[in-house]
Amino acid sequence: xxxxxxxxxxxxxxxxxxxxxxxxxxxxxxxxxxxxxxxxxxxxxxxxxxxxxxxxxxxxxxxxxxxxxxxxxxxxxxxxxxxxxxxxxxxxxxxxxxxxxxxxxxxxxxxxxxxxxxxxxxxxxxxxxxxxxxxxxxxxxxxxxxxxxxxxxxxxxxxxxxxxxxxxxxxxxxxxxxxxxxxxxxxxxxxxxxxxxxxxxxxxxxxxxxxxxxxxxxxxxxxxxxxxxxxxxxxxxxxxxxxxxxxxxxxxxxxxxxxxxxxxxxxxxxxxxxxxxxxxxxxxxxxxxxxxxxxxxxxxxxxxxxxxxxxxxxxxxxxxxxxxxxxxxxxxxxxxxxxxxxxxxxxxxxxxxxxxxxxxxxxxxxxxxxxxxxxxxxxxxxxxxxxxxxxxxxxxxxxxxxxxxxxxxxxxxx
RNA sequence: GCGGGUGUAGCUCAGUUGGUUAGAGCGCCAGAUUGUGGAUCUGGAUGUCGCCGGUUCAAGCCCGGUCACUCGCCCCA
Numbered sequence: 432x433x434x435x436x437x438x439x440x441x442x443x444x445x446x447x448x449x450x451x452x453x454x455x456x457x458x459x460x461x462x463x464x465x466x467x468x469x470x471x472x473x474x475x476x477x478x479x480x481x482x483x484x485x486x487x488x489x490x491x492x493x494x495x496x497x498x499x500x501x502x503x504x505x506x507x508x509x510x511x512x513x514x515x516x517x518x519x520x521x522x523x524x525x526x527x528x529x530x531x532x533x534x535x536x537x538x539x540x541x542x543x544x545x546x547x548x549x550x551x552x553x554x555x556x557x558x559x560x561x562x563x564x565x566x567x568x569x570x571x572x573x574x575x576x577x578x579x580x581x582x583x584x585x586x587x588x589x590x591x592x593x594x595x596x597x598x599x600x601x602x603x604x605x606x607x608x609x610x611x612x613x614x615x616x617x618x619x620x621x622x623x624x625x626x627x628x629x630x631x632x633x634x635x636x637x638x639x640x641x642x643x644x645x646x647x648x649x650x651x652x653x654x655x656x657x658x659x660x661x662x663x664x665x666x667x668x669x670x671x672x673x674x675x676x677x678x679x680x681x682x683x684x685x686x687x688x689x690x691x692x693x694x695x696x697x698x699x700x701x702x703x704x705x706x707x708x709x710x711x712x713x714x715x716x717x718x719x720x721x722x723x724x725x726x727x728x729x730x731x732x733x734x735x736x737x738x739x740x741x742x743x744x745x746x747x748x749x750x751x752x753x754x755x756x757x758x759x760x761x762x763x764x765x766x767x768x769x770x771x772x773x774x775x776x777x778x779x780x781x782x783x784x785x786x787x788x789x790x791x792x793x794x795x796x797x798x799x800x801x802x803x804x805x806x807x808x809x810x811x812x813x814x815x816x817x818x819x820x821x822x823x824x825x826x827x828x829x830x831x832x833x834x835x836x837x838x839x840x841x842x843x844x845x
Numbered sequence: 846g847c848g849g850g851u852g853u854a855g856c857u858c859a860g861u862u863g864g865u866u867a868g869a870g871c872g873c874c875a876g877a878u879u880g881u882g883g884a885u886c887u888g889g890a891u892g893u894c895g896c897c898g899g900u901u902c903a904a905g906c907c908c909g910g911u912c913a914c915u916c917g918c919c920c921c922a
Contacts, residue, residue, distance in 0.1 A: 792881065
């Protein structure tokens with residue numbers, strides 16, 4: 432531990448950053464509510480098993496990237512690296528499968544032990560939704576539309592591109608996988624070392640390799656489209672048509688894939704060029720096999736998650752701080768009265784900055800620094816008349832106002 | 846986990862071939878101004894030069910290590 436530093440990959444959120452962050456979370460929450468996705472908050476940590484089952488024990492993720500520890504009772508627990516597993520666990524352990532279909536929205540911190548980069552922290556935040564219990568394309572369309580609506584609500588939709596693909600159903604996918612493995616095994620010498628490993632663990636991932644040589648091979652690789660059965664084709668066609676009808680523009684990216692087996696059909700990502708290598712800002716897909724993998728019933732589902740820090744960086748400008756009313760007492764009697772006046776105004780809904788010390792000049796400076804819209808000067812003269820001097824700090828105009836009229840006179844600054 | 850770049854005041858940065866007491870702007874504090882902010886003027890405080898070690902008569906500067914940030918790779922549930 433070197434002095435007092437924040438843990439690597441964590442940081443404090445305050446000021447402008449905090450306002451950006453909160454705007455992302457609140458906009459998402461509001462719009463999700465309009466789509467009737469109910470907010471859910473699951474615990475920040477779960478039994479490690481919850482994440483291990485969904486990811487498979489052998490993956491890098493489980494062995495290298497999770498914050499896992501044994502608690503004092505001897506239980507193996509993990510800080511959640513993502514939100515879906517917790518929601519699915521809640522669905523199973525809470526008996527929510529009886530109430531399907533269900534639509535959930537969540538927001539909160541996630542933890543991954545990764546090398547930090549811009550837009551990638553060890554403690555970061557996600558917004559996300561899970562649309563559970565519906566196997567038909569309208570759920571995919573509505574869920575993607577919600578993502579687009581949130582990006583639009585944040586004013587960042589134009590900075591992103593929606594890419595979409597289908598992974599087909601299990602039958603199509605295993606046929607394609609076999610063909611792909613066959614093809615790459617024939618060119619194994621030309622594959623990058625990374626992709627040779629992928630060939631064994633996660634062959635679909637070779638499709639989105641960034642290696643030049645790999646890309647050349649990928650260009651001639653078998654196409655997923657040729658292995659999709661008619662049901663899968665029809666499903667994808669309905670999803671894309673539905674998006675078109677809503678005026679949501681997208682490009683089909685046949686190299687957009689997911690590694691794990693419980694993913695199927697729709698996969699999509701909203702990406703941006705504005706954030707360097709960390710281009711995905713909101714991504715998801717259909718995961719009909721996940722709940723069953725975790726030991727629950729078969730529950731078809733689709734969802735997505737979005738990175739709050741990345742979205743916050745995309746916001747054109749930080750939301751402004753609310754401009755308060757500053758109460759400036761002059762003299763000991765006014766000093767005693769000022770907190771009462773502030774309390775009345777605060778109860779009436781005003782943001783009130785109450786100066787704690789200093790002469791009038793100091794407090795006016797403080798009011799200015801707090802970006803106050805008006806200052807209420809309360810001195811002996813005003814108190815005798817049951818009034819306060821209202822000074823507009825933008826125009827410099829001021830006039831004395833009876834305390835009883837204050838709420839009305841300040842109404843436009845609320 | 847792998848590779849590159851960067852660490853000097855709260856912030857943005859300057860600091861010559863290694864040479865005496867480490868600087869600027871912004872911000873901060875005080876005063877000009879004990880019933881009026883912003884502007885101006887005057888004055889003031891900034892600091893383990895990221896940290897540890899080495900080389901040297903002498904290190905902010907050179908070398909090694911380390912920590913953090915950053916860009917990319919891996920990964921991306």
